[in-house]
Amino acid sequence: MKIIVAIKQVPARDSQLRIASSGTWIQEDDLTFEINEPDAYALEEALQLKEKHGGEVIALCAGPERAASTIREALAKGADRAIHIVEENIAALDTLAIAKLLAAAIRTESPDLVLTGLQSDDLGYGQAGVVLAELIGAPHATIIMQVEQTEGGLRVKRELEDGWFQWVTMPLPAVLTIQSGINKLRYATLMGIKKAKTKELKAIPAADLGAAGVAIKLAQVYLPSRTKQTQMLEGSAKEQAVKLVEKLKFEVRVL
């Protein structure tokens, strides 16, 4: 199976975010970046499918130059090669515009399967996989917890709400969005990191794939305002513990 995994680079999880002077995005200069965690699960699933059924895993990422470090990591973990769609101003694009870039790259590869995480930790729209499926004309399923190859297609376990699941079968080529926790993530080995340096990383300027307009835009980003009056309990850890127990006893009345 030829599998493309669409991955995204996002600010590290514990980043302290500050609003950029434009007011429409965050300040990126002093941040560190990492793979979007749900996409790490998608990559792992692709690697496991390859180990089971053979084939090739291609990491695909649209993002600025800095995204190359995340792509190298994917190669170190075991992806066979990678495609980097270089777009410095990725934050100004909407899901549809980014998916159009990814779809253009996917079409030239004609994969059997496209995987991606169920959502990104930055924008969190949770749509890229589904939009991609429509753009390349492939069937899809979302929030997948298990993938089985069948004769002529796939049987996948979808997570529904409230502890329910459902199996769905579909022909290939197909697109799946992978739920976090579907597998156990591997670390890159030293050998993997060494090998990654020799693997193909093809950079394509986004402009070569056609300009895309946006259908929606971020007009403003800002810190949320507190809707609730939070009583912050100050002092040493001991004092905080004593104060909280008082609140639980006399205000919440659960003690």
Added chain:
Amino acid sequence: MAGILVVLEQTGGAWHKMSWETLAAGQQFGQALGQPVFATVLGQGIGALAAELGGKALAKVHAIEHGLLESYTADGYTAALAQLIEKNAPSLVLFPHTYQVRDFAPKLATRLGQSLVSDVTRVKIEGSQITFIRQLFQGKLNADVQASTAGPHFASIQAGAYRAEDLAAGSAAVETFTPQLDASMIRQKPEPPFRESARAVDLTSCDIIVSVGRGIQEASNIPLVEELAQALGGEIAASRPICDNGWLPMERQIGSSGQTVSPKVYVAVGISGAIQHVVGMKGAKAIVAINKDPNAPIFELADYGVVGDLFEILPLLTEEVRKAKA
């Protein structure tokens, strides 16, 4: 283009409860924009559901009936709704932000050349300008999102953002819409939904829940939280990553993919407060947040906030609780 179309969700003849919240939102937006509001539901043999919608204050109800819509599929729903939207040309299409909507609405918007604004918490309407407010970075930031096309515009509304109680009754004509569907258009073959196993732990009836998130760092630290839960006479629960790691069983997960709880008190330990978690616990009567990051979104919901090192605070807190109960 005019009118707001609200797409409601049903499974096997039962409504998804978020449908009503979204319909109430649609009514409010319709009033603010001076536009008629339409509702639609898809399926087979949905006459009774459509009739129920006929009792709401709406301009019209579109009942999308087809044998191929009996079970949900992304392909079937997308094709049917695209046909209804092309025929009626609404300016805005609203969905409840359910798992099912996440599975097809982005595809539908794409087919019509649009981008869905998903997981919207609030909508601001000034004149004809619609601003969709949604969270970014797992709730750390908010964003105002605006459409830059003529439409139709697509948005899905987060659970609990609008209140079903605000839904206005009235009367609306029900019109059946028969989409042109062919079995070959539907590539997904769904099997019946199932549950892994009966839940051994029902957290929904607990008065006291102590819930643990990524801040706990390692499985070996979980007993710190268990001891506090025990001292309080409550149950331990967790955010998704903890269960994904196998540190606590999946049945103790709170959030959109786990249980939804409303205890007397919910103590969130090392939980940042991502949307997916918050939807499962924001109904708690009192929320306590313990987190090292003073900017964690969980503090926006908390009644009581403790900023500090949970490894230092938890043992002291457990000790104080035991003393208070002694």
